[in-house]
Amino acid sequence: MRRVLRPIKSYVRVIEERNESALINVLTQFQSFNKLGGIQLPAEPLFKPGLQDVVALETSISLLDTEREQIIIKGFELIELSQEIDYVAMIHLLLEGSLPDASQAEKVKKRLGKDRQVQKDLWPLLAQLPASTHPMDAQRTALSVIAGYDQNLDDRSTAANVERAYRLLAQMPIITANSYRLLQGQSPLTPDESLSYSANFLYLLTENVPSKLSERIFDLSLLLYSEHELPNSTFAARVIASTLSDMYGALTGAVSSLKGQLHGGANEAVMYMLLEADSPEDFEALLLQKLSQKEKIMGFGHRVYAKKMDPRALIMKRALMDLSEHQGNDSFLRMCEAGEALMEREKGLYPNLDYYAAPVYYMLGIPISLYTPIFFCSRLAGLTAHIIEQHEANRLFRPRVHYTGAPYQSI
Numbered sequence: 001m002r003r004v005l006r007p008i009k010s011y012v013r014v015i016e017e018r019n020e021s022a023l024i025n026v027l028t029q030f031q032s033f034n035k036l037g038g039i040q041l042p043a044e045p046l047f048k049p050g051l052q053d054v055v056a057l058e059t060s061i062s063l064l065d066t067e068r069e070q071i072i073i074k075g076f077e078l079i080e081l082s083q084e085i086d087y088v089a090m091i092h093l094l095l096e097g098s099l100p101d102a103s104q105a106e107k108v109k110k111r112l113g114k115d116r117q118v119q120k121d122l123w124p125l126l127a128q129l130p131a132s133t134h135p136m137d138a139q140r141t142a143l144s145v146i147a148g149y150d151q152n153l154d155d156r157s158t159a160a161n162v163e164r165a166y167r168l169l170a171q172m173p174i175i176t177a178n179s180y181r182l183l184q185g186q187s188p189l190t191p192d193e194s195l196s197y198s199a200n201f202l203y204l205l206t207e208n209v210p211s212k213l214s215e216r217i218f219d220l221s222l223l224l225y226s227e228h229e230l231p232n233s234t235f236a237a238r239v240i241a242s243t244l245s246d247m248y249g250a251l252t253g254a255v256s257s258l259k260g261q262l263h264g265g266a267n268e269a270v271m272y273m274l275l276e277a278d279s280p281e282d283f284e285a286l287l288l289q290k291l292s293q294k295e296k297i298m299g300f301g302h303r304v305y306a307k308k309m310d311p312r313a314l315i316m317k318r319a320l321m322d323l324s325e326h327q328g329n330d331s332f333l334r335m336c337e338a339g340e341a342l343m344e345r346e347k348g349l350y351p352n353l354d355y356y357a358a359p360v361y362y363m364l365g366i367p368i369s370l371y372t373p374i375f376f377c378s379r380l381a382g383l384t385a386h387i388i389e390q391h392e393a394n395r396l397f398r399p400r401v402h403y404t405g406a407p408y409q410s411i
């Protein structure tokens with residue numbers, strides 16, 4: 001009897017609280033009771049288009065706490081972290097679970113430096129890709145190739161996976177920048193050992209040793225992109241990892257997911273849109289025209305933040321202000337501000353991180369088709385942590401469907 005009463009009480013409570021995801025959990029319990037011959041309820045289809053608000057898994061990595069407007073990563077808040085630590089410390093936090101002290105930070109830096117050796121066979125292979133290949137597709141191809149060099153591929157233990165994660169974090173910036181160079185018919189660059197992780201990455205992307213300001217802003221962008229709970233790409237990676245497929249396989253799925261314009265691909269789309277306009281007025285007219293044609297405006301809206309500003313966008317906006325002041329050119333800043341005001345007025349929508357990351361990358365001199373690949377390189381820290389967590393406590397993902405096809409008929 002107690003087993004029957006407990007879900008009824010929870011049902012009443014969640015109805016009162018209008019808590020949808022809790023309601024789903026309780027309905028699941030009711031369904032089990034149905035099966036056990038307990039109380040009878042009409043079968044409720046547990047169907048949420050796009051899995052909106054569905055709690056799909058347990059994680060100790062991160063949470064978007066929308067009520068407190070906080071992005072919690074391993075118990076710390078991302079925006080607070082962005083004022084205190086660099087991207088390398090974030091890698092330590094995500095892979096080791098704690099903020100590094102000075103000697104641990106030094107160790108991670110050394111480890112990322114040591115693991116930079118990319119298999120030389122990779123360059124001739126990537127050079128054979130058609131020149132029109134998007135660098136994200138080159139990233140995906142490279143991941144498949146380097147899987148073949150992993151002597152330990154079937155070892156999904158945490159130790160082996162952490163080792164792999166560090167190696168990928170060390171190599172992927174080099175692979176990303178050099179695959180772009182190869183696609184342009186240029187030869188690969190060698191990393192500059194004297195530079196920090198982020199300065200070296202930016203150097204490989206632009207062929208220029210960055211100023212301190214550029215280095216700081218680029219590092220900040222990597223940190224802000226590094227982890228964000230369960231976006232489509234992270235879910236894709238965990239779904240693949242849940243078959244006990246390896247880290248490279250899970251990451252190739254994540255790259256493909258991230259490439260789409262509704263997700264990571266938005267940062268490139270934002271930049272192409274900004275370049276279509278010459279002035280804030282011109283940009284407003286462009287956005288109004290797109291809205292009148294029911295087009296989505298890239299860089300606005302978010303499944304979880306919905307009608308609130310992505311807190312990361314605010315930090316990137318400040319970075320754009322700093323760069324604009326330093327370079328004596330505020331044309332993109334003024335266009336972005338005009339777009340932001342217009343979208344708030346017309347649609348009640350606010351920018352996400354991609355909206356301000358795009359002009360920041362442009363002003364840092366980075367080629368546009370590398371914006372989403374950079375997002376992937378940064379997100380590798382979070383993605384690998386999620387794949388490790390999935391392999392540590394695995395349950396195969398295998399949901400059901402709401403069938404809308406024809407009913408059974410005999411042939």
Ligand SMILES: CC(=O)SCCNC(=O)CCNC(=O)[C@H](O)C(C)(C)COP(=O)(O)OP(=O)(O)OC[C@H]1O[C@@H](n2cnc3c(N)ncnc32)[C@H](O)[C@@H]1OP(=O)(O)O
Pocket residue numbers: 050261262263264266295296297298299300301302303304347349352353354
């Ligand atoms: C780092 C990241 O990956 S952040 C996301 C980056 N992606 C983008 O910037 C792409 C543009 N944004 C979007 O397409 C959406 O806001 C998403 C995909 C991010 C979230 O989408 P969902 O949660 O599925 O919301 P959905 O697309 O159903 O939109 C809800 C309503 O807001 C509108 N809306 C949402 N975003 C936008 C937008 N960017 N431009 C115009 N209208 C929008 C929709 O048209 C819809 O309106 P309607 O109810 O009148 O039909």
Ligand SMILES: O=C([O-])CC(=O)C(=O)O
Pocket residue numbers: 225227228230231232263302303304352
């Ligand atoms: O959380 C999401 O759905 C998308 C996003 O902002 C990210 O991956 O950084």
